[in-house]
Amino acid sequence: MEKLTQQEEDAMQAIWSLDGGFIKDFLEQLDEPKPPYTTLASTVKNLEKKGFLQSEKFGNTYRYTPLIKEEDYKKRFMKGFVGDYFKNSYKELVAFFAKEKQISAEELKEIIDMIENKKSK
Numbered sequence: 001m002e003k004l005t006q007q008e009e010d011a012m013q014a015i016w017s018l019d020g021g022f023i024k025d026f027l028e029q030l031d032e033p034k035p036p037y038t039t040l041a042s043t044v045k046n047l048e049k050k051g052f053l054q055s056e057k058f059g060n061t062y063r064y065t066p067l068i069k070e071e072d073y074k075k076r077f078m079k080g081f082v083g084d085y086f087k088n089s090y091k092e093l094v095a096f097f098a099k100e101k102q103i104s105a106e107e108l109k110e111i112i113d114m115i116e117n118k119k120s121k
Helices: 008-020 023-029 037-051 072-088 090-099 105-119
Strands: 053-058 061-066
Touching: 008 023, 008 037, 008 061, 023 037, 023 061, 037 053, 037 061, 053 090, 072 090, 090 105
Parallel strands: none
Antiparallel strands: 053 061
């Protein structure tokens, strides 16, 4: 599974949020400034070619359905991201955000609680 462009990720976020639909539906989900309809349609077609979506013809239009779950994409992307930028170390990732003051001590405690509670189950 290849990494998507920002435009493709934005489109997939809209598609995942609706669990599929039509281009006009996806366009409504996107933040401002919204891309032109034709640009989004091209992006969606590219996502279909890449195997992220399937389409079903309805009259003059197509309904698109995701073939890849959002969670699966996130897992694959994060694994690659951590590998590329943090030497496969999630500890390095968290340390980076702590150093950059992007995560608070309270949030770190919440993460530790989540890890410890999951271990005890």
